[in-house]
Amino acid sequence: MSGLPLSEEDLHAFADNQLPPERSQEVAAVIAREPALAGRVAEIKRQNALLRDALDPWLAETLPRKLLHASAHPRRVSLWRRLRPALAVAATLVIGVATGWYGRDEVLRREGTPVTFSRQAALTHALYAADQNRPVEVWAADEQRLVNWLSKRLNFPLRAPDLNSLGFSLVGGRLVAGNEKPGALFMYENTDKQRISLLVRRDDVPSHETAFRYAKEDGVSVFYWIDDTCGYAISGRVDKPQLLAIARVVYGQLAAFEAAPPPRP
């Protein structure tokens, strides 16, 4: 029998089943002859079992939501998590600008993914539609100037769809954070003071085209679609059928507009 006498380490390793089989057999043989050692090993094993009995019930507890959340890929959740507080206060210009930039950063990293675009649209809508005093930078009274300005900034001919047939009139528009480039936001309002917005974004790189898609982000409904390098999103706190009707009208008008573009401003 080699390697005797037993070390303290051997006893622990034996009790914890960490010895290689051969050594384990040797140790077992020694312990069998030494009641004091056998007693110590039994004590360690008893402690181990007790510890497990005491601590194992914790494993069956319900996991808290925040930890499940933290187990998801952070890039896919961080935008929303970071912006949710901002949405709650929703409207000071400072916050608008700051979140716009965070949003932009996030969108850049996840370029072209429709889900992000819907979030961006919902966020932008929530920020500006809640602003009673200054939801837009340029009011509808200056519609031509608004359209020219935004077209110039986006470097692409824009037009504000006419939604009067649906009871929504143009409030105005503003420049917002887009993807690599700025985006344009047109805001509409009906007589019930409900607001909806159209976000237009244009990227340098074409995204996967999508058909109409619907998403609901923190109470804001969004219909969006991506057409080559252009993304469009209609957002509002209105129900899905109503928003779909609006989205169809917008889509139809934009398609007609594209088919016969006016001379560029």
Next chain:
Amino acid sequence: MADKLPDALPNPDLVAALPRLRRYARVLTGDLHRADDLVQDTLARAWEKRQLWRAGSDLRAWLFTIMHNVHVNQFSMRQREYAQTSLDADDGPAAGWEIPVRATQADRVELAEVLEQIGRLPVAQREVLILAAVEELRYEEIGDVLGVPIGTVMSRLSRARDKLRRMNADTTSSLKVVK
């Protein structure tokens, strides 16, 4: 579909590790709420460092390592003297052990006592003991998790077990007197 699916699903491997991470965090912090904060910080750190994880290696041990480091950092930042007296010291009470004993566990007085006894061990001994006895990590793995040589693992383990045995002998002898 798009309006129903969560935006990002929890990673199943991480979720599977969560119960053990929570348990280890409780043993480290001795506090249910601080434990969950520690788990959350650990997960954030794990995502940041996910390139460093070698696929196929033991995710649990890797997460324990991160948790240990996060805890040590927070520890020394927050409570320098706590670290001095309790992280390594062999004696003195381990501050802040506030794990409540659940009613179901209290059915066995022994188990309630064990929980309380763990709390009286210094954090460094607690860690080794739990990783060896409960998580059944190999001693070398424990050394990796804690960033200490295996000799340190063994001496801490030995001291932790001795202490538990002595605490237990005390309670047993007092019980015998009652009989």
